[in-house]
Amino acid sequence: MKNTVTKLESNYMQQYEAHLERKQRRKRRLIRRLILFSFIVLLAIGMMTTYHMKQRNLHAEKTKEYEQLEKKLANLKEEEKQLKEEISLLKNEEYVLDIARSNYFFSKDGELIFKLPDENLSN
Numbered sequence: 001m002k003n004t005v006t007k008l009e010s011n012y013m014q015q016y017e018a019h020l021e022r023k024q025r026r027k028r029r030l031i032r033r034l035i036l037f038s039f040i041v042l043l044a045i046g047m048m049t050t051y052h053m054k055q056r057n058l059h060a061e062k063t064k065e066y067e068q069l070e071k072k073l074a075n076l077k078e079e080e081k082q083l084k085e086e087i088s089l090l091k092n093e094e095y096v097l098d099i100a101r102s103n104y105f106f107s108k109d110g111e112l113i114f115k116l117p118d119e120n121l122s123n
Helices: 011-090 093-104
Strands: none
Touching: 011 093
């Protein structure tokens, strides 16, 4: 025995089928909107992640450059300190005369300069 079901062609059934069809269309539109929204959100997250990574790399480079410049500044300050000390020593006439005597064999009146060989030379 086969049961066959016939579809009723009444006004109510037509309205009900139209209602079901509208419901399916709304569901499809909702799914499409959700997919589009998800795609936009994923795209925005990807762009923000890329931007964040670039900023982190830039910050790391700038930090490294800053540290190098700090070291260079410290070296320059030390060099400045040494040069100021040398300037103050060069203002002293005795110091300048000592340099002239040792490096350029400058002598005082009546003074003889003898160059002695280094004692470190091995025979």
